[in-house]
Amino acid sequence: MFPNILSAQKPSGKGGQGRQMGKEAKLSILGRVIDEEKEPIPFVSIGVFNSVDSSLVTGGTTDDKGYFELKAPKGSxxxxxxxxxxxxxxIPNVAVDKSDVNLKTVTMKHSATSLEAVNIEAEKSQMVLKLDKRVFNVGSDLSNRGKNAIDILENVPSVDVDVEGNLSLRNSQNVRILIDGKPSSLVGVSSNDALRLLQSDMIERVEVITNPSARYDAEGExxxxxxxxxxxKKKGLNGIFEVNAGYPNRLGTSFNVNYRKNKLNLFTGYSINYRERPGQGExxxxxxxxxxxxxxxxxxxxSRNGLNHNVRLGGSYDFNKYNSLSVSSNYSYSSGVNTAKLVYKDYSENNELSQTSVRDEIxxxxxxxxxxxxxxxxxxxxxxxxxxxxxxxFxxxxxxxxxxDQTSDLPGVAATQQKAKTEEDETNTLFQSxxxxxxxxxxxxxxxxxxxANIxxxxxxxxxEDNVGGTFVPIPELxxxxxxxxxxxxxxxxxxxKTKNLSYQAGLRYEYSDVKSDFRRTNEVNxxxxxNLFPSANVSYEFKKNxxxxxxxxxxxxxxxxxYLFPFYNLSDNRNIARGNPNINPTFTDAFxxxxxxxxxxxxxxxxxxxRYSTGVVERILLADSNQINYxxxxxxxxxxxxxxxxxxxGDLYKWWTMxxxxxFYREITEGSYKTQDYSADTYAWTARVVSKWKVKKAFSFQISGRYHSPQKTIQGTRKSMYKIDLAGALDxxxxxxxxxxxxxxxxxxxxxxSVTNGPDFYDESDFQWMSRFAQLTFSYRLNQKKRRGRSGGEFDGGDMGR
Structure with a gap:
């Protein structure tokens, strides 16, 4: 867990404030709310009222540990x-005079009305804005149900997912991905397909931290x-069960169950999903x-087709109010068959068709x-x-x-066959205090x-290998x-x-990197x-009126x-080959x-x-060789x-309509060259995203969301505009x-x-769709939980500075 952000041990004043009381200095009313079993109660609504006329002075809520802190001027x-x-x-007779008022613990008793008889709760906002991060609550977005982590990240503000599943933040793919604040086996494998194993019913929220402080890893531009x-956090046994089906072929089911009693909390979850993801390109x-x-x-x-399994198991135990231990584990397995068919049509200098060849891969x-x-x-x-x-x-x-297999209709051109195998193992050990x-x-x-330490x-x-006379022979360079x-x-x-309205924070992080790439068969070692030292600084000022x-x-x-260091990626398209570069150096960035x-x-x-100012910027460039092969x-x-x-x-436009x-908008100026060729570029571009959600009566809601990317220049050409529209409807x-x-x-x-890519000796224009449109129906059943409704706009937080 992120220290100081994902947990809090002291009231943080994050609840909304009521009307302001002139310029008079304010003091704190603070404490912690617990139940009869001395368990903290999060998100309790607290109002501070004037004893004379019962007018509301301020208000807020407890945090996830039951703490609260509210500011009020002197008074009764x-x-x-x-x-x-x-x-x-x-709580009567709360006198604010010369110092803060600490109520210590406040006990609330369970109502005689059963929880099962209550069907209205406050729903979390889809998007919670904070000065130091943006929080996207997954369950509040209808289109996320039955989806995976990649699908969810497509809907997160500031985050972009390209057609191949590559993530970027503010137009840069140099972004760090964490699970519960730590590296995870779920993002340890080399492909972004790993995040597709993580289903939406396992995810609470996504946090986007655009300028992290020194407590975080320096990794990520x-x-x-x-x-x-x-x-x-609820007591007893509760959980959620889901079944989904869709087109193109999509089928899956999952459950997540939690049991909490006194000091012990246990949880487990499992999901199995089959997905077919067809796509195309020209x-x-x-x-x-x-x-x-x-x-x-x-x-x-x-088409990329596969069956995915994911298991999660863990628990926590509070030995006493000062000591706690938690253990969690996960296991995932996926298998599938991917197919691709490419048809090449070659033309002479007179634009006459000279050859048609077909390349099939399984x-x-x-x-x-x-x-x-x-x-x-x-x-x-x-x-x-x-x-x-x-x-x-992990x-x-x-x-x-x-x-x-590749064939050609040109006489005298023999059919070819190749095999390509890749095995990858990763181990990662982390210790942190x-x-x-x-x-x-x-x-x-x-x-x-x-x-x-991260090892x-x-x-x-x-x-x-090439098939030569019925025998597969290795290609030495591959x-x-x-x-x-x-x-x-x-x-x-x-x-x-923190002094009155001003908060400030400064930090310094030192990281020592020991990086080695060893190519065993060619005895190449890098x-x-x-x-490096990584300083950070943060200053905030709180004005009146929130x-x-x-x-x-x-x-x-x-x-x-x-x-990026591997010489070999794949040979699916042997006329457009992606490869690595073992001599790549790190990029350093100063972010303001x-x-x-x-x-x-x-x-x-x-x-x-x-x-942002970055040195040693890494870009992927396209070059053509004398055999008309693009690398x-x-x-x-x-x-x-x-x-x-x-x-x-x-915000809430009406009680039934939220948006x-x-x-x-950004401008990027890149200056650099490779082998005397200039690759400088100056681009202006913008992206936009909007989500509109309507509630029809109490049981039905409908949502439409859209995203647009403007055209932009690249170091070798142009990336054209792109947009998408998503729809979702839910019935209780x-x-x-x-x-x-x-x-x-x-x-x-x-x-x-x-995109359009230009070089001194080539012109390339391409359209590519990694995954086509799909539709999905999901049924969710909640055990000892109720559907949350209510306001979904207007959540707000000043961040975690200066407490």
Whole structure:
């Protein structure tokens, strides 16, 4: 878990504030709400009322540990606490005079009315805006039901997923992906298909942290995407069960069950899903030679089909109010058959058809991963003082075995056959310890420090063979075994404080990197070690009327992804070959961001200008050789200046109509060259996303969402515009215990990557669709849970600074 963000031990004042009371200095009313069994009660609504005229002065809610802190001027008040299935509690005679009022613990009693008789709860917003991060609550988006993590991330503000499943944040793919704040076996394998194993009913929310502080890994040019898994806080036995089916062939089922009693919490979950993901593409390529010109057109039809299993098991135990231990594990397995058919039509310099060839590929694919995670947390008698230890270990294995046949209608051209095999193993061991404590006379400040070690090894064994006279013979340049070791050792220190309306925080992180790539069959070794300091700073100011201003800075690093180092990717299209570059160096980035956030009763708004300066920028370039084969590979080009303005907002237009959206405009200036060829570019582009949700009566809701990417220049050409529209509708059944959801992803089948690439001796134009439109029907049944309804706009948070 992220220290200090995913947990809180002291009231944070995150509840909404009521009307402002002039310029008079305010003091805190703080405490913790518990039930009869001394368990904390999160999200309790608290109102502070004037004892004279019963007018509302301020209000808020408890955090996930039951703590609250509300600001009020000097005066005499009474508090009213209310929460679902508990009797309303009134605390009279609360006098705020010369110092803060600490109510310590406040006990609420369960109502005589059974929880099963209550069917209205407050629904979480789809999008919660914070100064330091954006939070996207997965369950509030109808189109996410029955989907996987990649589908969900497509709907997250600031995040883009291209047609091949590659993630980017603010137009950069150098983003760090975490599960519950830590690396995970679910994102350990080399392909983005790994995230497709993680189903939506396992995910609570997605956090986008655009300018992380020193407590986080420095990895990721533009920040961190953290996928937070569900951790049920309700007592007793409860859970959710889902069944889904769709077209093209989609079928699956899953369950997640949790049992909590006293100090013990246990959970388990399982999902099995079969998916067929058809796609297509077209390419037009022209080669310019000194004395002639050649061209070809190709069409591609492919389908990626597979059966996925995912198991999750774990629990936690509170030994006492100061010591707790949690253990969690996961295992996933997938197998499938991928097919692809490419048809090439070659044309002479007179644009006459000279040859048609067909290339068929069938590939067996298997993936397996497992992980174990331990966490020990110790609290102290002094509030907000905490020490935690985390230990993780996970492994993953993948195997791909492809058979490729190619034929031609040109006389004298023989049919060819190739085999391509890849085996990849990864192990990752992590140890981390963090300590935090309050500082200052009034404990408004905070001191943090921590250490971390991440030991990672990836073994990739690949082989491509030609069928020569009935015998498969290895191709020497495509026969190797690469072992990649990446060991990162880190330590950090942070200090923060809050004085009246001003909060500030500064931190310094040191990371020592020991990275080695070893090509065993060719005895090529590339071993690099480097140590770097990564400073961060954060300042925020709270105005009246629920508005905040924040400025932040951090230094980041993007180490080469291990698959960028592989000389071999695949030979599915032997005229367009993607390969790696073992000599890639890391990219370093200085990131600056300014954020202003404003909240109204039923809406919120965030505007964030940002700037990034990066050196050693990595770009993938396309070059053609003398045999008319295109090679795409990564290189360190030079430097890049990136400017942007991101605007996000959400709100309730009416009780039955809510909307949220985001807009990002950016300019990128890239300067660099490769082998005397200039690859500089200056581009302006923008993206937009909007979600509109309507409620029809109590049982039915409908949602439409859209996303648009404007055209933009690249270092070798142009990427054309792209848009998509999604629809979803949900109907509550079985007295609110069940929900039927019908969704259509990419309604107009328009999510197609279209690009033009130019070089000194070629022109390339391509359209590519990794996965076509699909529709899905999902049935969800909740055990001892009720469908949440209510307002879904206007949630707001000032971040986690300076507590």
């Amino acid at each position: 008040y009474y508090l009213q606490l209310s929460f679902l299935s508990f009797d309303t509690r009134v 533009v920040g961190i995407i953290n996928i937070v898994l569900k951790k049920e 390419t037009y390529h022209v080669f310019y030679q000194p004395d002639t010109t050649y061209s070809y057109r190709s069409t591609r039809d492919h 590939e067996d694919q298997n993936r397996e991963s497992a992980g174990l995670r331990l966490n020990y947390t110790k609290l102290f008698k002094r509030p907000d003082m905490k020490w935690s230890i985390d230990a993780n270990h 492994f993953s294995f993948s195997f791909e075995d492809a058979l490729i 963090d300590f935090e404590m309050p500082i200052g006379k009034e404990s408004n400040g905070k001191f943090e420090m921590g250490i971390k 990672r090894e990836i073994s990739n064994d690949y082989l491509v 026969d190797n075994h690469m072992v990649y070791n990446e060991n990162i050792y880190a330590a950090y220190i942070m200090v923060g404080n 071993h690099r070690t480097y140590g 508005s905040f201003l924040q400025a932040s800075y951090s230094k980041r690093v993007s180490r080469p992804r291990h698959w 961001e300014l954020g202003y956030m404003k909240k109204w009763d039923r809406a919120n708004f965030l505007i964030s200008p940002y700037y 795409r590979f990564p290189v360190n080009l030079g430097f890049r200046n990136a400017f942007g303005l991101e605007v996000s907002g959400s 949220n959206g985001s807009f990002n 059944v079985l007295k609110g215990n069940g929900t039927l959801t019908l969704s259509v992803r990419d309604l107009f089948n328009s999510r197609i990557r279209r």
